[in-house]
Amino acid sequence: DAGxxxxxxxxxxxxxxxxxxxxxxxxxxxxxxxxQQALGQGPQFIFQYYEEEERQRGNFPDRFSGHQFPNYSxxxxxxxxxxxxxxxxxxxxxxxxxxxxxxxxxxRLTVV
Amino acid sequence: xENVEQHPSTLSVQEGDSAVIKCTYSDSASNYxxxxxxxxxxxxxxxxxxxxxxxxxxxxxxxVTLNKTAKHFSLHxxxxxxxxxxxxxxxxxxxxxGSNYKxxxxxxxxxxxxx
Numbered sequence: 204d205a206g207x208x209x210x211x212x213x214x215x216x217x218x219x220x221x222x223x224x225x226x227x228x229x230x231x232x233x234x235x236x237x238x239q240q241a242l243g244q245g246p247q248f249i250f251q252y253y254e255e256e257e258r259q260r261g262n263f264p265d266r267f268s269g270h271q272f273p274n275y276s277x278x279x280x281x282x283x284x285x286x287x288x289x290x291x292x293x294x295x296x297x298x299x300x301x302x303x304x305x306x307x308x309x310x311r312l313t314v315v
Numbered sequence: 316x317e318n319v320e321q322h323p324s325t326l327s328v329q330e331g332d333s334a335v336i337k338c339t340y341s342d343s344a345s346n347y348x349x350x351x352x353x354x355x356x357x358x359x360x361x362x363x364x365x366x367x368x369x370x371x372x373x374x375x376x377x378x379v380t381l382n383k384t385a386k387h388f389s390l391h392x393x394x395x396x397x398x399x400x401x402x403x404x405x406x407x408x409x410x411x412x413g414s415n416y417k418x419x420x421x422x423x424x425x426x427x428x429x430x
Contacts, residue, residue: 207358236417245321245404245420246359259417293358295418303349304418308358 207232207296207307215313216284224279224310228296234258235277236304237269240291252277284314317342319407321421329429334395336424338405339387345407348381348388349418354401362403363390395428402426 208227216222228235234253238246248261252271271277275296281288291311295304318341328334340348349364365372365379365388372379376395381388392399402425406418 234415238418243423245319245406245422246418248417248419251417253415258415261417302347303361303364306351306358306360 207294207305209292209294209307209310211310212308213311213313215315218284218286218314220284221280221282222284222312224281224292224294224312225276226279226294226296226307227276228294229305232296232298232305233275234297235271235275236295236297237277237279238293238295239263240293240309242290246293249279281312286314288312289314317345317407317409317419319405319419319421321405321424323424324422325425325427327427327429328395330395330397332395334390334392334399334426334428336390336403336405336426337387338389338407338421339385340407340419341386342407342409343383343386344409345419347408347416348379349406349408350377350379350390351404351406351420352401353404353423359404392426395426397428397430400426400428 210225236251237249240246250260255271266282268280291309293309294307297304321338346367351359352362353359376393378391402423405421409416
């Protein structure tokens with residue numbers, strides 16, 4: 204049973220560029236949440252997608268956007284990258300009515 | 316919004332000793348409290364969770380206690396082993412852990428178990 208898969212695992216981008224990160228949820232899960240984890244900090248909630256719509260959003264600027272596809276996979280897009288966007292981006296999937304979340308291994312984004 | 320405070324930020328124990336990590340939360344409506352273990356470079360993994368209708372839950376060497384009146388919950392690890400060394404995060408969520416609700420995390424505790 205495949206868990207949550209994220210791609211790419213590592214990424215280096217230049218300030219001002221745009222980036223797209225991808226997530227495939229665990230089999231049977233239909234909800235995808237994205238978190239940003241800065242070095243030495245706990246994960247911070249970015250947003251959550253369900254039925255291809257953004258259901259909740261954390262305190263992140265509009266430069267952060269996302270999408271969910273009919274197969275429940277999801278993308279996180281960040282525009283106009285800043286140095287402060289350097290972090291580990293985690294995807295977590297869950298199922299309707301289920302308890303708890305399963306995290307992917309994350310994408311390490313470095314902005315230079 | 317919800318705010319979760321976690322203490323201590325670092326904890327060093329001898330193998331075989333017990334370790335306790337404490338968290339407080341601000342939103343009395345929070346009903347689900349998971350604990351995650353994150354080893355260096357790896358994904359957070361759920362190790363135990365508790366819902367608000369339960370005061371304590373155990374799973375082998377790991378236990379979690381919840382005091383809803385005081386709005387705090389704690390992770391207890393007994394008979395610690397070197398492989399318990401990792402960063403531990405507490406989190407809080409509204410509802411009862413269903414997928415509708417976001418997790419608010421503490422800042423983490425680096426646990427080191429010395430052989």
